[in-house]
Structures are given as structure tokens and as C-alpha cells.
Amino acid sequence: MSKGLDHDTLNENVKKAQYAVRGELYLRASELQKEGKKIIFTNVGNPHALGQKPLTFPRQVVALCQAPFLLDDPNVGLVFPADAIARAKHYLSLTSGGLGAYSDSRGLPGVRKEVAEFIERRDGYPSDPELIYLTDGASKGVMQILNTIIRGQSDGILVPVPQYPLYSAAISLYGGSLVPYYLEETANWGLDVNNLRQSVAEARSRGITVRAMVIINPGNPTDEVYQQNIYQDARPFLSARKVLLDMGLPVSKEVQLVSFHTVSKGYWGECGQRGGYFEMANIPPQTVDEIYKIASISLSPNVPGQIFMGLMVSPPKPGDISYQKYVQESNSVLESLRRRAHIMTNGFNSCRNVVCNFTEGAASNRNAFSGAMYSFPQIRLPPKAIEVAKKAGKVPDVFYCLKLLEATGISTVPGSGFGQKEGVFHLRTTILPAEEDMPAIMESFKKFNDEFMEQYEEHRGYSRM
Amino acid sequence: MSKGLDHDTLNENVKKAQYAVRGELYLRASELQKEGKKIIFTNVGNPHALGQKPLTFPRQVVALCQAPFLLDDPNVGLVFPADAIARAKHYLSLTSGGLGAYSDSRGLPGVRKEVAEFIERRDGYPSDPELIYLTDGASKGVMQILNTIIRGQSDGILVPVPQYPLYSAAISLYGGSLVPYYLEETANWGLDVNNLRQSVAEARSRGITVRAMVIINPGNPTDEVYQQNIYQDARPFLSARKVLLDMGLPVSKEVQLVSFHTVSKGYWGECGQRGGYFEMANIPPQTVDEIYKIASISLSPNVPGQIFMGLMVSPPKPGDISYQKYVQESNSVLESLRRRAHIMTNGFNSCRNVVCNFTEGAASNRNAFSGAMYSFPQIRLPPKAIEVAKKAGKVPDVFYCLKLLEATGISTVPGSGFGQKEGVFHLRTTILPAEEDMPAIMESFKKFNDEFMEQYEEHRGYSRM
């Protein structure tokens, strides 16, 4: 008799879901690491794993919240600044029982209020804490919303190509259909509206109801989770919500929008803490309640992560004891990220058959992207390499990335995991390795790539494989 | 045109899911609280929210992990004991980048190893860290496994009645069918195997494939998440896994089992930290990999919660600086819980038409249950009350619990949220209010209940409603 967790009996949607960021490449990298090989994990934006230090102030506050008994310790002032102590008291006063108590399933009301104030300051429009739900990172929020929308295979979700694979994976998991729309690499990864219309029409002709559209675009400073990662002043971050509200009535009251944010990105990079929120606009109250109910099933998002979110939206202010240090630490992360983006872009561009352009948002006219935390160079694979890959049963960019991994220890994600046009190949890497390691990494990449190209370029007509 | 998040277009499974612990009663309680009424939240086992203090040692360790810069501070020894400092260094060494880095999606390998060692010590059988996945609390793990098993409406999951409503909610959410099996209130909430067989047969006759069975039973010391909440020595905790392995071949290698644990319960009560694990037995490797893949979509469980789990399974040992204090704090929580269970049981039993028995596990012969963290008294509602409730469109026990809430501020969960036999009514409350508040709470309950019964008992033949 077959059993509940036998593989052939599992939920097919679970089996179908693919998650490239931790897919075949990551698994092979983990194996190699176990065998003792030094691996540089650039598959996922995980800055602290590559040596980025946490910002001091938020860590002090959360440490004190974890150890509230320190607040009565006469020596606490020897190891914590007064503003961190005050802030810890503030957050503890927002909880009902400290970090050890479940919060409301939407998150602590006091933190949701701080988020609303942040959004209001940022966008210039009031924001309602009742429409802000805190989550265990942005991923959980995205999954919850997709689960709410998707009823079955004929529900389609528009997702950009390239995308972040969370979206494709979650859409499969919940049994919906991904409807791709292509971003134009040659036009700074911009959106061609006709192209979008065509995607919708094509999906509808297949009987798909297009239910929602995912807006993420790392070559464009509206990508919400990267709102802090803007490396120029000419085009500051512009939230989708502000764009919507700027359009005025009736659109501003009609278009449904859910925006996600996280403590994982920006200069915080606090990925392991799992803090995030989503804000809803123009969502009917009954739906808002259903989302609350589903959040309730897992009781509450982790409370320390909520406090990180609160701190991220209300960092130290000018005049606070910790202000100088906070600004200096933040800038140093951002400036280093920017320098690393340049080193990486230049490195890729010095390689045969690799094309990668730098973007600091659309202020740059070059076709994207190294930016935010990632680089997405196009790799022009020779026909011979494509052929050998196919013979080995591998998607060509997977083949390339596996070879790269084995040769150098650099763990990237093949472009096919993010989506790319037929016959065009990329790899995605983060720009997060420590700045001092960057030159050596790029050199090792170049050596591998140039040998690979040497081996497979047609006019050389031989193969050592 | 209808939009993606319009209520009438949502995923029906989302709308169908009910979660009683934070259902109608909780929502009304939250409203009353906003209006300024003092509410005693006993709807969910959330000890810190009702004044339980966290254990000092684990909080010291996690605080230090949050603030690793303190480890180099010459004054750190003034506020943290040496064993907490050593332990923080140990856990930081298990991460790759501290608490701010995503861990592997299954959790930190070093913590999974500590969990395996704990299970091995506890059960006397080796345990494999590769089969232990860390989660954001037990709830998330349970949801993940159910999502993996359930393919559609004709997949049934056996769930005890009374149950913990996480199970019914998650089964609805994933579109499966709940197959109830009844625990016998008059037999210490024991399981009658014939009864279970009947449930299975009945489900099969309706075309349901019974895919899994949930084993939770607060009147019986095998409930995994309450393994620390055993208030007697005669029947110590016995894990389902040990029972299985004790049965020997072939059963011990055949029956698939997933066991869940959490830092939310026991004497820790660290609900807000969201730490948990599940351990798999006899699950095929391919399935184990699918579960890993799905866990990857949300990247990683929160890392501080993982460290709490590590600490829970490897607390201070005799001879450690913090050992005495840890034991004393733990015992004081457990002893107080036990006293509170007695106060509550006695209080309920002094009320008209209320029957509640104390259990310390099956060592007691009384029909259950006040135990673990909960009390589940039966309320014998007079026919008149049932009639009035039905006229008001309420399930009778919901009606009773709402009246209780309005009159006293005590927020409980109606027994119908957990399941109960037709015509039998209960309420569920935690035993967690502070010990010193207990007598007043029970008095206020008694006053309400006796007036309620006074009002509705037939021979009084009048109604003031």
C-alpha cells in the first residue's frame, strides 16, 4: 500500500515547484563544500554570510530586548549607549510580554504604526497601520498573497522575465500559471507596454484569467525590497504606491496593490532575522480580514524580526548618540556595494563573450544590470558549448555554471532560473563577496571563462571534454 | 471587472479555513480591548503574555549572539556569565555570518546535530540530523508537511476530536478533507481503536483516501510539543518515535512518522521567537528532498529561533555556572503551572453544570483534562440556553463564551473550535494567567456561570434576555 509521504503520491504542485536560487547549482555547491572545497556562495543575496558586519545600533536594541533583565543592571551603561537602552524600552513597551510572547498575527500594532509613518514620510501620502502586516521576511508575505489569489491552473500571474524565482516557485506550489512578460535587456531592462499587452492577450487566448502582475525590476529604482540600494541621486526610489496615488482619482482608488519590504536587503542585510512587511492599497476589507485569518494559523511572525523592521523604518535621528555611527556604517556598506558593482561589471566586461552593464537606476543609459546586490551578465555561449550541454542533458547555462563552480568554487545561478529569452544565456551572481576578495574572484572567473570559450569556440574546432 | 483580491474571487480554500484560536472570540476580545476593557487572553498558550518571565540563560546567549561585538568588550563579564559567553561563541561558530545570514533552509547543521543528540538521549535510538529540519515554530512545519501530503479534496487526514485547530485550518487551506476520530472524554480522552477503524471505514466509503493521522492528545503524555509539561513521574514522556522503534521490525522501518517540537511550550514558552523542528522517520529520501526544496522557497527559518531550539535541547549541565539558576527557574515555572492547573480545575468544578477533571497524564484515573497548559471543562448548557443561542444564530458554546467575555473579560475558545461530540459543549482556556490573579479570575468565572445557569435553567422558566 502506498503511504502518505511516498514520493509518487505527493502533491504534484510540490513536486513541480522549482526554486533556482537554491536549486541544482546550490545543491552541488553544498556537496563540494562538504568535500572540503572552498565555495563562494553568490547564489543568494546574503551579505552577512560574505562578511558584511551588522549595523551596531539595531543589534544593540534587539540584544537588550532579548535580555530585558539587563535594563535593571547597574552596569548596562558600560556596554550599551543610552539611546539603545531607551529604544529597547520603547519596543518592549509595544509588546505584551516581550520577545517571548506571540504578537497579534499581523504584527505588533506599535511597529505597524512606525511602518505607516515611514511610508507616509517617504511617499507624502497617509498610510494606515491596519493595512500593514508584518511577516517573517518578504518571502512569506509574497507566498501568502499568492496563495490568496490563486484558485487553480487557469489563474495566471504576470511575472517579469527575468524574475526572482520566489515568484515562479510559489505560483507552481499553489497550482497557478505563470504568465511571463519580457523586460528588454537592450532597453535598460525596461518594460514595453505592447509586449505586456501581448502577453496578456496570449494568456487569455489559452483560457487563463490574468489575476495579478508582479512588479520587480532590479534595473529600475522601484523595486521595493531594494529601495535602499540606489547608488545615485538623480533618480531616487519611487514606490509603486506613490506612482499609483500620484495618478489621482479614479485610478488611485481602484488599482489593487500590495507592496513588500524586508530587513534582508538594503544596507541592513539582516536576512537571518526574517523581518518584513506588506502594505495593502485598495484591497477590500473582507479580503484584508481573510489574509489576517490565514496569518493567524501560524500565530505570529517572529517578534525580534518585527523589531528589526521597526528599527529599519525609524533609525537613529540627527542628534541621537548613535546617529553618527549609524550613518557612517550605513554609508560604508553602500559605498562598498557600489564599488563592488563596478569591479564586477568591469571584470565581466573584460571577459570573452561576456556582456554586462552597470546600472545605478535609469540615470544610466547603459543596458542593465549590475546593481542592487546583483550582477546579471549575458554569456554568449558558442554553438558547440550549447550542443555539448544538450548532449549532457543540461540547459546550456546550467552547464556553464556547473563548470564554473567545479573550476573556481563560485556558486552562481543560471539565468534560466530567472527566465530569459530563447537562445540568450545569463548567469546571476551577487556583488556581495568582500571587497578585498573581489579582484581575485574576478580573475578566477576570467581564467575559467576564457578557457571555456577557447575550448568551445567553433573556429578552434576541437574539444578537450 | 473583478480584481485579483476582490473577496468573491479569492481562493475558496482560503475563505473556508477556520482558525478558532484566533477566531470570532479573539476578534471580539481585541475589539473590547481597544475600547478600553481589560481582557484576560486565555485563548492561546502564550505564557509570557500573561507574565511568565523568560529563562535567563538562553536569553543571555541569544542577546550575545545578536550583539557579537560585545564579545570583545572588556566589560562583558560584568553583565554576562562566562558560560553564556562561551555558548554564544559556540552558536556563532555554527553560523556562517551570525544571526544576520540566511542559514541553510533546513536550519543550521550544528543545531540540527544538537537536536539529533537530544532525541537520541531521550529515546535511546540514534537520530540522523539530515532528517531534522528546523522551522519557524511547530505551526510552520505542520503546515509544510500537510501541504506536501494533500493533493485535493479526496485526500483525508485523520484528526482527533478535540484537536488543535491548526490542523483543521491547514487541511482546509490546502484543500483536503478532515477525517475526525473521537477521543473518549469518559475514558481519560483515550483512543478506542474500533472507533478509529470506524472513522477510517466511514471516510473510505465516501471515497476519501486516508493519507495521514495526526496524533495529539493533551490528556496523554505523548503529545510531543508538551513533552516538558508532564506534572508527574509515574508516566514520563514517551515519544511516538520511541513507541514506533520499540515495536521492532518490520513496523519500525515501515511506518512513516513526522514529529514536531517547539520552543513555544514547555517551561520555555518562547512563543514569539518562532523556533521549532520536525524529525522524519521512514520518509523516502526523494520526499525528504522535496520538503527541502519547498523550505528553500522562503530561504531560511529565523536564525535566533534556531539557536533557542539548540539551547532548549542542550540546556546548562550540572557544574555549569548557570545550571542552578536554570533548574530553579524551570522548576518554578513548572510547579506554578501545576498549581494553577489545580486552582482552575477546582474552580471549574465548584461551578454549576461545569465538569472538569485534572490530569497529570494517564497516571490519574479521572477523565481529563486540565494539563499541559490548558483546561477543557465541559459546560452542560441548559436546553433553554441552546435554544436562545440558536435563535441568535450562534453555536451554543460560542454564545456562552461570548457572554463570558462580555461579562468578565476572560477570552476563551469555544469547544466547537476543537471539535466535540454532537450536543456536548466545552470551552478551552489556558492555565496561564499569573498565579496570584487566578483566584479572582475563577471567582469572576463562577459568578458569571452561575448567573448564566440561573437564567437559563428550565425549572426557573424565565429569561431576562
Ligand SMILES: Cc1ncc(COP(=O)(O)O)c(C=O)c1O
Ligand atoms: C526581489 C526579492 N524579493 C524578496 C526577496 C526575499 O527577501 P526575504 O529575505 O525578506 O524573504 C529577495 C531576496 O533575494 C528578492 O531579491
Ligand SMILES: Cc1ncc(COP(=O)(O)O)c(C=O)c1O
Ligand atoms: C498541539 C500544538 N501544536 C503546535 C502549537 C503551535 O506551536 P508553535 O508556536 O511552535 O507554532 C501549539 C500551540 O498552542 C499546540 O498546542
